[in-house]
Amino acid sequence: MSISRRHFLTLAGASATSSFLLAGLESLYSESGARSLVKSPKVNGYGALVKDPKGILDLPAGFRYKIVSQSGKQMSDGTVTPSNYDGMAAFAGKNGSKILVRNHELRLTDQSRVIAALDRMYDPNCKGGTTTLTLDRDRQLTKEYVSLAGTSVNCSGGTTPWGTWISCEENTAMPGMSDPGKGTVTKPHGYNFEVPINSQTPVVPVPLVAMGRFRHEAISIDPRTGIVYQTEDDPTGLFYRFMPKQPGKLAAGGILEALKIVKKPQVNTNQNFPLRQKFAVEWVRIEEPNPAENTVRMEGFTKGAAQFMRGEGICYTNGSFYFTCTQGGNVLPNAPLRVGEEARGNGQIWKYTPGKTAKNGGSIELFLEPNDPNIVDLPDNITVAPNGHLITCEDGKGEQRLIGITPKGGVYTFARNARDRSEFAGACFTPDGQTMFVNIYDPGITVAIWGNWARV
Template identity: 55%
Template sequence: MAFSRRQFMMRTGILGLAAAAPLQALYSRAAAGQTVRGVGYGPLIPDPAGILDLPRGFKYVAFSKTGETMSDGTPVPGAHDGMAAFAGPNGAIILIRNHELSPDSDTATIAPATKLYDSLSKGGTTTLVVGPGPERKLLKHYVSLAGTYRNCAGGPTPWGSWISCEENTSTPANDTSVRVPHGYNFEVPILARGPVNPVPLKAMGRFNHEAVAVDPKTGIVYETEDNGEGLFYRFLPNRPGRLTEGGVLQALRIVGMPQAITKSGFPLNTPMAADWVTIEDFDPVEDTVAIEGFAKGAAQFSRGEGIWYGNGEFYFTCTDGGASEEGQVWRYVPGASADEGGTIELFVEPNDPEVLDNPDNIVVTPFGDLFLMEDGDATQYVVGVNPEGQLYQFARNALNENEFAGGCFSPDGKTFFVNIQTPGITFAVWGPWSS
């Protein structure tokens, strides 16, 4: 899961090219809105089925489509979103998939009343078990979390679970379509065989959650917020791996730049020292977590969405960040201890919709690139970013203009799983990754 530019260039024998074509020059061209393209895996080949265009040599299978009957007898819910893959028993792959469903959605994650967090809410997660072997056969799929609100993304944990995030902060006081407050994270063990008891992780904050990523060395959980004036958070658990036992919620502040607005005007590839401010009212009656953090000097990130951990670093997207509001990717490197703030830097900002169109979910690939799932206008792509900062197109939604979501890799690195959110389809993709 490495993503070190220097290590990448040393492995591929091109470290000496840095003098002739400095990385900073690539980033500077990107910041100026100029196209910075990499070759990637070559041109995309039109899919005869008109669903998913991929480079030559790659194949896919589609499964668990909205409306199909699952192993538990309930229909597959719609709005497939964030997802992660885990190693299961006997070589199987376990996928846990979010469903970004609101109370007024046409479909729902269906569970017994005792397993619903909110009887009026339709979001949640489904678990898919994919068999070993080259055929990537779906063995079973079923509901694993229900009664939540707009489960957009989330993230895997190193202790064997998926954190599913609510992207809504409705309460009964301001929204008659809900019966309990929303805006929380929920944990789903990978071996859950049916709907779990939905326990809101309140100490992790009540806000417009998007995604999380865990530092496996410390157990600290990093969180993004899908809000134009959102913050970048970390949760220091009282007991790593036991999120229900509480902890401390903090928001990132750029040293020497209190209340920084990061949407535009920041140089690329320029690490900035960071520290963290503590959020006292982490479970407010009103949606005030970001307001408190910003008042204490925390930096604003415009619509923070997907986040992923790799090689001791965290990469997260801001969907409408950038001078042209086409999206950014930020890189955070933690300090040696929780008392050290680490560094934050702007990693990608092409300002060109032909290169990158509003990235949402993100994954660090086993071969060292980033894969970004677009959620913009017109044709949508899975966009790769290589360690030189060059962008390339890996997959195209040939079915419609709906977003990609949930990109993740199997534990052995051979299969890429991804969703088209609507009409709700999950794909397994494989091919000549080594090329």
Template identity: 50%
Template sequence: MVLSRRNFLSLAGISITTGVAAVSLKNYYTRVANGQTTETEKFGKLISDPNGILDLPKGWQYQVISQVGKSMSDGTSVPTSFDGMAAFPGENGQIILIRNHELSPHEFPGVIASKEHKYDHLSQGGTTTLIINKNRTLAQEFVSLAGTNRNCAGGATPWHSWISCEEEISTPQLNSQENPDNVSVKHGYNFEVSSQSKIAKPIALTAMGRFRHEAIAVDPSTGYIYQTEDQNDSCFYRFRPRQPGNLQAGGILEALVIEEMPSIDTSKNYPLNQPKSVKWVQIENVDPDDDTLRYEAQKKGAAIFKRGEGICLAKGEFYFTCTSGGNAEKGQIFRYNPAKETISLFVESPGAEILDYPDNLTLAPFGDLIVCEDGAGEQFLIGVTPQGECYRLARNAYNNSEFAGVCFSPDGQTMFVNIYSPGLTLAIWADWPKVTGA
């Protein structure tokens, strides 16, 4: 049979709720093959957009608030490659968006800033900040971080800053005319960007580790920061700052170990919804010369995840995606519980028609996870219910570029998302339900 993308990942008779034993993946796939499925269109079918940009459920609206190449308030042009993003409260009801630009040294249009405001004058990546009015129109737009390398995702902090993550550790090697001072600058770090100020001189947060960073999420109760890594053999990390809220003061970097499965590769034949106890091992060499940090972690028993990407906090638990993990190699979503110190596989895609390369994700006001796809062909925003059921929420009708940077305004009334290339930022709204405590 041909599976609809609206099919649940929880098939008829399969519960993925915490505390209920999950059916084995083998049995699960057997049920799929036998057509034992249920379907959902939680918000109704997607309506074709006459403007050819974004298909949404009936009654949902959107508008483009930023586009690559447009002139910004600081006189520079909007860079390309829109990636991770977060929303913060501004003055008088305004919304502040900070947006990553995942650019390598030879990619243009890049993030433009004066040399004193760039971490590395050879690099094109960074962030831009958007000030959005109450009516969802753009008030200001300007560069807020420059000179970094492939800023992929990141995450918001409780103290209203954005941690922008470099997904590349290589040092730009350009010719002597482009680099007359023969400067060699290391990359592969996190950078903090204030939501309340304009561009400042970037400072690499070296204590958080040098690796192919993807995204972060902060536990507000402890100040601990959880980090994902985009590698086929990545690890899952925890940073314990010496001074919560002051990341430049340093701290301790650790990697997650599944106690009964040391050094396990979680990408194949991993059991659904079976919480496993974890512990953390300390990383000694947090700033290696080469991309070897994960090897130290794995020698100490750290679990291996296939392309860790987006992460978010939802009801006291951290959900993170593994873009190409799973038996079908189409994606997994893991759930880490810091109170119980357990980890479990929450969702695994049986095929691209259900979920195709999950990337950035966030928690919606109506209690579901919203996941950006980064697969082949058509790209969707996928909703995932607390029971692990998947449904499509929006379709990129503009092109086949990935969705990225999905987030909600502080009041929960507006969803923002990027079409990665060539670069569009969209505001989406509807009369969606609210879940208390979500």
């Protein structure tokens, strides 16, 4: 082939013939051994991407963007904006304003750090946390300040129905442990932390211990029941639910459980799992959610829980939860590998639908597994667009894209990082559906994107 399949997929949205071209891709991918679901003849996305003359972000015609924040700049509280922009959420403020809460995935080895007074830092040796941004109705930044400090490797998280942000630590270091190689932590890590959106000062950090101590990635809450679903970024990670004693008060404790697929105890879903088949699930209780060692997933697996290959982003729509497994999927023959690299898939997206009651475990299915980096390359954060499509951020090896996925599994490219090979992260929409905000990880920038989201 004279052009890559990825480039061909992007070009396919450029003309009236795109329906025919995309329909024909099914046979093209099947020849390479992929199990793609790019089958819908109406998957045109928003059309071909337009090259950005500023070299930052390629978008479809009719969409615009602006940079609203950059790492290294002075913030309203006098500190410098930290780097490593990761998970993020958007909230409605007063008089048409918007509020963003943004994670900073910082380790002990990073030069950048989130700075706050010692009495507002969970662990003074740790550099991660969150910053909060307020923007006016014209998407102009008006304030930017630290809102959580002293945490470690704040990867993603999720919003609550009561209007707060849950920031997740993807690090289970214990006091005295290095993270890695430089310095030591002074407190246990691997927790979730709740961040209010209206406070003008950093929150006093309170670890949500009952939600588990493991390599947290993201959470999403069922608005009907208050049950919290959680992903774990580990090659043998599990999928969890947390049932709070008091919905809306996560610090009050609750029960942590892990998903088990009925009649498939201890199944590893990484490879050779059937596509688009629903499986009944049940939940096994985690008796020790806060162990001294990183053993939560081991306890769950011993009791029959299913393993997922690096669970990352999760979102809720139309009664179901969609979550990504960044390195799940069958490994293609002759897939190129870097020196010392282990073979791994290019990513999966799973769909979990809760039952009508907590005792009815619900069902799970493998929704998408392209097995081709030209279609999807390591999906990470995920959100829902106003038109009902999923938007996932790539954290792949080559060019980085925002990938759109239709309810039927059609795939298209929505945006491309034209600046560098840094990953996209934190894609989220304002409650009014007018603006998407997304981060480019490092050097960190946050951009606002707007246009006709209904045009597909």
